Amino acid sequence: MEFLLYFGDVFTPFNFMLLLIGTIGGLILGATPGLSPTMAVALLIPFTFKLEPAQGLILLGAAYTSTVAGGAVSAILLKIPGAPANIATTLDGHTMAQKGEGARALQLSFLASAVGGVFGVLLLIFLTPVLAQWALAFGPSHLFWLAILGVTVIGSLDGSSVVKGLLSGCIGLWLATIGFDDIMGAQRFIFHPSVSGGINVIPALIGLFAIPQVITMFAKGRARLDAEVLSVERHPISKAFGEVFSRTRALSIGTITGSVIGLIPGVGGQIAGLVAYDQSKKMSPERAKFGTGHPEGVIAAESANNAMVGPSLVPLLTLSIPGSPTAAVLLGGLLIHGIFPGSDLFDNHPQVAWTFINSMLVGQILMCIFGLYVAGLAARVAQVPNAVMAAVVLSLAVFGSYSVQNSMGDVYIMAALGTGMYFLERFGFSAAPLVLGLILGPIAEANFIQGSMIANATSSVGQYFFTGLLNLTLIAIVVASIVYSVWMELRHRRYVTKEDAVAKEEALS
Amino acid sequence: MTDLPRSQHIIASGLVAVVGVWVAYVSYTQEPAAAFLFPRIISTVFVVLALWTFGKALMGKSKVGAGLSRGAMINILPGLVVALIYIFWAAKALGFYTATTATFFILLSLYDPAPHSEMRSWIKRALITAGFLAVMYGLFAQLLNVFTPREIFF
Numbered sequence: 065m066e067f068l069l070y071f072g073d074v075f076t077p078f079n080f081m082l083l084l085i086g087t088i089g090g091l092i093l094g095a096t097p098g099l100s101p102t103m104a105v106a107l108l109i110p111f112t113f114k115l116e117p118a119q120g121l122i123l124l125g126a127a128y129t130s131t132v133a134g135g136a137v138s139a140i141l142l143k144i145p146g147a148p149a150n151i152a153t154t155l156d157g158h159t160m161a162q163k164g165e166g167a168r169a170l171q172l173s174f175l176a177s178a179v180g181g182v183f184g185v186l187l188l189i190f191l192t193p194v195l196a197q198w199a200l201a202f203g204p205s206h207l208f209w210l211a212i213l214g215v216t217v218i219g220s221l222d223g224s225s226v227v228k229g230l231l232s233g234c235i236g237l238w239l240a241t242i243g244f245d246d247i248m249g250a251q252r253f254i255f256h257p258s259v260s261g262g263i264n265v266i267p268a269l270i271g272l273f274a275i276p277q278v279i280t281m282f283a284k285g286r287a288r289l290d291a292e293v294l295s296v297e298r299h300p301i302s303k304a305f306g307e308v309f310s311r312t313r314a315l316s317i318g319t320i321t322g323s324v325i326g327l328i329p330g331v332g333g334q335i336a337g338l339v340a341y342d343q344s345k346k347m348s349p350e351r352a353k354f355g356t357g358h359p360e361g362v363i364a365a366e367s368a369n370n371a372m373v374g375p376s377l378v379p380l381l382t383l384s385i386p387g388s389p390t391a392a393v394l395l396g397g398l399l400i401h402g403i404f405p406g407s408d409l410f411d412n413h414p415q416v417a418w419t420f421i422n423s424m425l426v427g428q429i430l431m432c433i434f435g436l437y438v439a440g441l442a443a444r445v446a447q448v449p450n451a452v453m454a455a456v457v458l459s460l461a462v463f464g465s466y467s468v469q470n471s472m473g474d475v476y477i478m479a480a481l482g483t484g485m486y487f488l489e490r491f492g493f494s495a496a497p498l499v500l501g502l503i504l505g506p507i508a509e510a511n512f513i514q515g516s517m518i519a520n521a522t523s524s525v526g527q528y529f530f531t532g533l534l535n536l537t538l539i540a541i542v543v544a545s546i547v548y549s550v551w552m553e554l555r556h557r558r559y560v561t562k563e564d565a566v567a568k569e570e571a572l573s
Numbered sequence: 574m575t576d577l578p579r580s581q582h583i584i585a586s587g588l589v590a591v592v593g594v595w596v597a598y599v600s601y602t603q604e605p606a607a608a609f610l611f612p613r614i615i616s617t618v619f620v621v622l623a624l625w626t627f628g629k630a631l632m633g634k635s636k637v638g639a640g641l642s643r644g645a646m647i648n649i650l651p652g653l654v655v656a657l658i659y660i661f662w663a664a665k666a667l668g669f670y671t672a673t674t675a676t677f678f679i680l681l682s683l684y685d686p687a688p689h690s691e692m693r694s695w696i697k698r699a700l701i702t703a704g705f706l707a708v709m710y711g712l713f714a715q716l717l718n719v720f721t722p723r724e725i726f727f
Contacts (some may be wrong), residue, residue, distance in 0.1 A: 114717060205638045225637040227622055227629075231589065234619040236595050241612045250608035253599060282646040282652035352618040451684030451700060455677045458656055461707060462664060462673070472665055479660040491585040492637030509611040516610075558650070 067189050072416035073118065074426050081425050082119055086126025091438050092136025094146045095128070096453065101147055101271040102390045105288035107457070109266055110464040117401035118424075119411070122421040124397050126427045128390055133170035133177040133431050137439045140169045140362075148374050149369040151338035156354065156361030163357050170439045171304035172359050173366040178432035180367030181319045184374030185425045187323050188381075194380035202383070204515035205529045209538035211508035214385040216542050217328075220498035220549035229263045229490045230546070235493075236501020237508065239481075247513060265396045267465035267474035268481050269500055272495045273389070274461040276483020281454035285332055301436065307359060314344045314360035315367050322371030327378055340368030375422065377410050379529070381405050382416065389496040392503050421535045463535065533544060578640030582630040588621070589634035612621075655679050669721035670710060678702045 074077060086108075093104040107122050112120030135146025140157035153173060160169035160196040202210070211501060219233035242253045242526045243262025254260050308315060344364035345354040354361050377394070379385045384405045386392035400406060409417045465478040485495050519528035597616035600609045629635050641649075655676060663672035680700060687694035713719045 111712075111717065230621040230638060231619070231626060233594075234615055235589075237615045238612065240596060241615070243610040248605050250605055252603070252608065252612060253596070277651055278656070279653060282649045284639075285644075285648035286684055310655040315663065365664075396653075423663065447674055448687055453679050453684075454684065455680040456654065456705060458659075458680070458706070459673050462660060463709060463713050463719070463721070466669070466721060467713065467717060470720060472722070475660055475664065476721070479576060479657065483657075487585065487641075488589075490638055490641050491582055491591075512611055512614075571594060 066193070066414065067418045067422055069079040070415055071417040071422050073415065076309070077186045078364040079119060079122055079419070079423070082115070082123045083126050083427055083430065084434075086123045086425055087130045088434055088438060090127035090130030091134035091137070091435055093433065094131030094135075095137040095439075096146060096448065099131075099146070099453070099457070101135075101149070102388075102393055103277055103457075104131045105390055105397075106266075106269045106273045106394045107460050107464055109269070109393065109400070110467045112397060113400065113467065117398070118400065118401055118416045121394070121416065122423040124394055124425045125420055128394070128428075129181060129370070129373055129424055129427045130431045132367070132373055133174060133181070133435055136173040136177070136362075136366055137147065137170065140173060140437070141166060145554040149337050149372075150230075150365070152341035152365035152368075153362055155365075156356070157365075158356050159355070159357035160359070160362065165357065166298070167299035168304060169362055170308075170357070171301055171436060172308055174361050174432045174435040174439075175304055175308040176315060176318065176363040176367040176368040177435070178428050179315060180322050180369070180371030180424060181373060181428035181431070182320045184323050184326060184371040185421065185428060186374070187327075187379055187425070188374035189421055191375075191378050191485030192381050193410055194542070195378065196410050198384050200407050202534070204511040204518060205532070206384075206534050206538060208508055208511040208529070209535060209542065210383055210385050210514055211504040211511065213487065213538055213542050213545075214379075214504050215501050215508075217499055217545045218388075218500050219494075220546045226491045226546065226553055228548040229494055229497050229549075232488070232493045232495070233375055233497035236498035236503075237505045238501075239268070239498075240502050240505025241509065246510065256519070257475075258476045261473075263477055263481075263502065264468055265503060266400065266468045266476055267478040269393050269396055269499060270461050270465050271478035271480070271482030272485050272499055273393075274457050275479065276495070278454045278458045278461070278490055279486040281457075282448050283449040308363060311363055313347060313361050314364040317344045317347065318364040318367030319371045321364075323375050324406070325368070326372035326375030336366040336368040336372040340364045348498060370428070381409060381421075386500060386503060389499055392496075392499050395503055424485070443490055496557075579630070579633050579635070580641040582635040582638065583627075586630040586635070588618075591625040593620040613620070625655050629704060644726075647717040651683050652680060655683070665722050668723040670706060670714075670723070673709065676704060713716040 074083065075128055088416070090101075090104060093099050094101065108124055108127050111124055115123070126370070132147060132149050132332050135150035136153045136157065138144045138146040139150040139153040139519070140161050143154055143158040146149045146153050157169045157173060160166065215233040215237065216230065219229035219231075238253075239262070242259050244250070244260075245252055251260075261439055318340040321343060322336040325336040325339060341354075341361055341364050344360055345351050348360060350358065350360070374393055376388045380391040380395055382405070384395070386395045395405065398409075403409060403416060461478060461482070465474045466472065468474055485493075489495065515528055516525055521524040522528070593616065596612070599618045600612040602617040603609055616689065626635070659672055659676040663675065666672075669676070679696040681701065682689070685698060687697065689695075715719070
């Protein structure tokens with residue numbers, strides 16, 4: 065119950081103000097199609113440089129939580145999911161809005177998000193310290209395999225092609241080796257002066273997540289956003305409150321599914337929402353009503369995608385292994401302040417760790433309260449023309465990456481990586497494994513070198529890295545994730561023609 | 574539609590394979606060997622996967638990735654050129670705020686669906702640009718004290 069000791073820190077005037085700014089800003093950003101939670105958090109990092117670590121994390125955590133929930137606004141009122149996590153919400157939410165029940169759908173969505181989100185953060189609170197202590201037993205070989213696991217799981221599960229996912233992870237791992245080698249001081253792959261100091265993670269993250277979105281907006285040309293904002297009629301909040309808790313089956317399926325999926329590295333909110341929706345539909349006696357504006361569809365999807373947020377941070381805070389791209393961005397935010405996740409975080413910086421986690425708990429409640437009030441405004445913001453959004457995001461990306469070290473080199477790296485990523489994404493490569501490779505590369509290499517030194521002094525490298533229960537378990541998970549993904553891809557391929565796959569990707573993009 | 578993505582897949586995966594081969598070549602030829610031990614492991618996997626992907630693209634078996642349609646390329650090109658000029662030249666040569674003002678206004682003019690013939694839409698674009706720049710100046714110059722390159726005006 066250590067977290068209770070730091071609960072008051074969330075309510076200091078400045079911290080609470082940051083929490084409010086992050087929550088309200090995140091709701092509006094989340095409602096804007098094309099601005100994913102990961103990109104929103106990446107663009108916010110430069111604003112945390114002047115803040116204390118706990119304050120910076122409060123801002124980033126609040127933005128993460130509320131962008132996921134805010135995406136429901138445009139999903140319900142515009143039929144455009146604000147983020148991939150809100151795809152399932154569109155199915156019933158927008159139909160409800162078309163029937164004149166937009167307010168009810170929004171209320172159910174935010175209340176379900178809050179319930180799922182609180183459960184997820186409680187899981188984070190109770191699991192994290194236990195796992196952080198357990199992580200003390202990890203030696204260099206285990207940490208090496210964990211880092212590789214982080215890259216391969218996301219590489220194989222994220223995206224439609226296992227090979228291209230793993231290749232993206234390899235590109236990220238290679239990018240992480242650019243610059244001076246830590247032990248020998250040797251220059252590696254320095255092909256341009258901008259990369260002589262290595263690739264700074266923050267500009268790279270901004271580029272990889274923001275620039276592809278900017279180019280995607282360019283690709284739409286001068287097209288007008290035809291989506292119409294459906295008007296919202298008043299609906300008593302007490303009724304929605306009662307309805308959420310009367311539909312316990314959908315709420316519990318969504319909450320549990322989201323929490324479990326959140327714990328698995330690499331499986332994001334999009335899957336959580338869709339799996340919960342699907343399970344809720346299968347288990348409901350009213351399954352025929354799903355897709356026709358059934359409240360349970362909204363409740364299951366939204367409780368799942370917010371329940372995923374807390375558990376997705378468990379691997380990050382305990383083992384330094386970000387379980388999702390947004391967690392990777394948060395890791396960047398931690399490292400900037402010289403804080404390393406794991407037991408060090410809870411032993412030496414408990415105030416930072418617990419204030420951050422507590423703020424996410426409070427943030428869920430604030431998100432629910434303010435979500436209902438700013439939904440109308442957020443839907444209007446979601447209609448901002450692509451041209452404005454593209455120019456705003458591009459400028460923020462340039463200023464944000466420059467401000468990391470006051471270096472034009474960082475801006476060039478941001479632009480080059482972002483532009484390259486856009487084109488790679490068009491050919492089935494994925495940003496998430498690349499980012500994890502970039503972030504986990506130094507962890508993997510440092511532990512590999514350290515492990516090799518220990519092995520040379522004690523046993524052989526093969527024996528050190530390939531024996532022992534923990535090593536073998538981690539290797540088995542790495543292999544299993546790849547084999548499972550390959551099997552799923554082959555199975556999927558049997559039923560889908562190349563034309564279908566291309567058409568599906570075009571529709572999604 | 575069928576041929577365009579195939580040739581694009583070959584070019585894209587070919588470029589990735591070239592990078593992979595270069596990374597492997599550098600990793601295996603540069604000294605000291607100890608500093609390149611980890612890159613050697615990565616580059617080996619990198620090259621194998623990149624050549625596999627390239628081979629699949631050559632045989633026309635790349636299923637994932639819709640490529641770029643001609644229309645999308647035409648839409649992207651002007652914005653991308655403006656953005657790259659902004660980043661790689663104007664931001665430093667003209668100063669961040671001047672370059673951002675110009676780029677912002679040009680991008681709005683290129684992609685805003687409002688008609689170009691109406692004076693009202695030009696005034697609106699100018700006002701949005703000025704408002705955004707005021708916010709950026711307030712955030713970065715005043716709040717965060719970021720010292721950006723300044724050449725013309727500010």
